[in-house]
Amino acid sequence: MLIRPDAGDFRLILLYTSRVVYGVGLAMLVPAAVAVAFGERMDAWSFVLAASLAIGIGRLSEMFLQTRRPLNTSHALASVASSWLVVPLFGALPLVLSGHYVSYLDAYFEAMSGFATIGLTLANDLDHMSRSVNLWRHLMQFIGGQGIVVIVLTAFSSGAARLGTLYSGEGREDVILPNIVRTARFIWRVALVYGVIGTGVLWAALIAAGLGVGEGLYHGVNLFMAAFDTGGFSTQSSSVAFYRSQLVETVLLVIMTAGAFSFALHYQLWQGRRRELLANTETRTVFLSTLLLLAIAALGLARTETFTGFFELYRHTLFQVVSAHTTTGLATVPGRLFVTDWGALAPASIVAAMAIGGMAGSTAGGIKGIRLGVVLKGLKADVRRVLLPENAVVMETYHAGVRKIVQGPQVRDAALLLLLWLGLYLVGALVGLFYGYPLELSLFESTAAASSGGLSIGIVRPDLETPLKLVYIAQMVVGRLEFIAVFALIGYAVSVVRGKV
Template sequence: AGLPLLLSGHYASYLDAYFEAMSGFATIGQTLVNDVDHLARSVNLWRHLMQFIGGQGIVIVVLTIFASAGGRIGYLYTGEGREEKILPNVIRTVRFIWRVALVYAVIGTTLLWLALLSAGMGPPTALYHGANLFMAAFDTGGFATMSSSVAFYRSIAVELVLLPIMTAGGFSFALHYQLWLGRRSELVRNIETRTIATSTLVMFTIMLVGLGRTGTFTDFFVMMRQGFFHIVSAHTTTGLATVPGRLYVTDWGVLAPAVLVTAMAFGGMAGSTAGGIKAMRIGLILKGITRDVRKVLLPEDAIVVETFHSTTRKVLSDTQVRAAATILLLWLVLYFGGGLLGLFYGYDLQLALFESTAAASSGGLSVGLVRPDLEWPLKVTYVAQMVIGRLEFIAIFALFGYLLAIVRGRV
C-alpha cells in the first residue's frame, strides 16, 4: 500500500510512505506528504480509497471474500469495534455494512458534488473532490485533497453537507441498521447517541467560551461555524479542518485546543468507523457513577438497578463498568505515553499530547508537529498508536496471546 505512495516522489522515505498508508487504512488522517496540492490525482485517490477500505475494516473485506466467520479471526472482527453482529451471522452483517457505505457514498458524493458546483468548480473536478471528501468524512479518515483541507473550498454549503456525513460515520452500524428498519426512536433512546449529543453540547459551549476569550473572532456566527465544525470533526475522529492546524495553539488560546483533544479522545460510537474511547464506554462509566451515587443516598437495604438502551433495554452490571473503566485507563496510558515521548524530544506538552491523541484515536487533526522531518522514533510510535487504537486493546492482547501459544507449541 505504501509503495505507490513512495514511487510518487512526494515522500522522503519508505517510512513516510508506510506512515501515510497506515494513516489511511487506520482512518487517522495524519500525513507526511511533502506537497498535497501537487499530488497526482491517482495518488490522491488511492489515499482516500485506503480510508474507504479501512473505514469498513480490512478484516471485513477478508470475511466477505472467504465467507468464513469461525476461528480466531473473530478476535480481529471484535477488535474493529463491531461487537454486535447486527444480523444473524457475520457475513450478512459484513454485507450490510458495505451496503450502507455504498448507498451513503452515492448520496453523499452527489450532495457534495452539487455543493462544489455551487462553489464554482467544474463538474469533473467537483466530482473528484466530492468523492474524496465523502470518503474522508464518512469513514472518519480526514485525508484532504488539498493542503488547506476544507478551508480550500471557502463554502458554507460544503461544510453543511460534511457535518451530517461525519456524524453518520460516527454512528454505529447497529444504529444504522435500526434506522434502516424505520426505528427512528433509537436515535433518542440509545445510550451512545445520548452520550455524544450531551458531550457535543457541553464541549461546544466550552469551545465558544474559550474562543470568545481569545478575541480571535469578531463575528459570532463565524466563531460558531468554526467551533461547531471542529467539534464534530474531532468528536467523530474525522480530522477535516477549516483553519490551519497551527492556529489551534497560536490563536485559539488554551481552552479550545483542550476541548478538541478531549473530543478526539472520546471518539464516536462502538461499531462505527470512528476511533477513540467510544461513547458506549463513557456512557457506561457515567451510568455506573450515577448508580453508585444513588446507592449512597438511598437506604442500605435498597436495591438499585441501573439500565441503559442499546438496541434493547439492558441492565447495567458491575462487569460492564469495570471493563469500560479498564479500557478507559488503557486509552489514557496510550494517549499520555505518546505525549511524554514527544515531550522527551523537546516539544511542548500541549503539542505532543495533541498529536499523540490524534494518532491513537484516529482523530487526524494536527497542530503541525507531524511533518516529513519529524524524528523517526516519533513516526514509529505514532504508527504503533494507529494500530493499537484501530484494533483496540482486546484484539492486541488476543494476538499476543495467540503468538505466545504458538511459540510454546500449544497451537
C-alpha cells in the same frame, strides 16, 4: 497461561493475512485504472507493480499455506493484528514511488494513517499530487473504515462462524444480523448507498462553490470517503478551508456525524425505528458531550477574540469540534492556529472530543460514547447506593437497541478500557515530551494519532523524529484494533522469543 503455538498456528495466521493482502491488491487496480485514464503513466505502473506483488503473494500463500486446522480465537486475533501491520507495507508502495514522500517509512506511516482512518499525513506537496495517488489515499480510508480483514475475508468464506472473532478483533462489537457475513455485507451496503447519495450532494455543493463538473466529482468522491469513514485525509493541503464554502462544510458535518453512528444504529434507522436515535444511550452521551465541548470551545475563543463575529466563531468552532468528536480530522482552519490563536480552552476541548470519539461499531475511533455512558451510569448507581437506605434496590439501565440493566462487570470492563485509552494517549505524549515538545502539543498530537482524531497542530511533518513516527504508527494500530488483537499478536511474538514454538 502462556500460549504455546507451533508451526501450524503460524501457518494459519499467515494464510489469513495473505488473503487480506490479496484483497487489498485487487483494490489497487482501481487507482491503477484511474491513472491510466488520466495519463499518469508512472503512477499507473507503480499501482500495477504493487497490485501484482500483493495478488501474487496472496495466490502463492493460498497454494502453499493451505491447512485444515480450524481458526480459533487466538488465531483470529493474531491474524487481524498481523494483517493491519502487513497490509500498509503494500499500500505504501505506490505512495513512495509517487515521489511525494521522503522515505518508505513516511509512506508506510501514510498508508497506516489511511487504513486506520487517522488522517495524519507526511505527504510533501499535496496540492500537486496526482489524482490516482490521492484517490488511493482516500480509498485506503474507505477500505479501512469498513474493516479490511472481515470485509475481505467474507469474499473467501463459505461459512460465518469462524469470522466472529475476526469481526470483534477489528474493534467491532455489534453483530447486527444473524451472522458475520450478512453483517459485513450490510456494512458495505450502507457505505455504498450513502456513498452515492453523499457524493452526489457534495458534488452539487462543490459545483456551487466554484469547481468544475469533473473536478467537483473528483473532490466529492474523495471528500465523502474522508468524511463518512472519519478518515480526514484531504485532497488539498488546506483541507476543507480550500473550498471557502459554508454549504460544503454543512454537508460534511452531516456526513461526518453519520460516519460516527454505529452500523447497528444505522440498521435500526433503516428498519424505520427512528425513535432509537433519541432513546439510544450512546447517541445521548455523544450529543451531550459534543454540546458541552462546543460551549467550552466557543467560550475560550470568545475570550481570545480569535474571530470578530459570532457567526464566524460558531461556524469554525462547530466544524472543528464535530470533526474532532467524530475523529474525522477535516479542518477549516490551519492546525498551527490551535497553538497561536485559539488560547487554552478551545484546544483542550478539541483534545477531549478526539479522546472520547464516536460510537462503538462505527468508523470512528476513541474511547467511544457507550463506554463513557456505562461508566457514568455505574457512578450514578454507586452514588445512589450511598444516599439511599441500605435496603433500597438500586438499578440503572441503558438503551442500546433494547433496554439493558447496567451490571458490575460491564462497568468494570468499560472503566478498564477507558483507562487503557488514557494510558495510550499518555504514552505518546511522554515520548513527545522526551523529544522536547511542550506537554499540551504532545498530548494533542498523541491523542490525534491514537484516537484516529487526525487533527494536527504541526508536530507530524516529514522531518519528524523517526522514533516518534514509529510511536504514532503503533498508536494507530493499537487504537484502531482496541488492544485485544494486538495483545494476542504480542503473545505469539513472546512465544517465539522464549522458544515456545
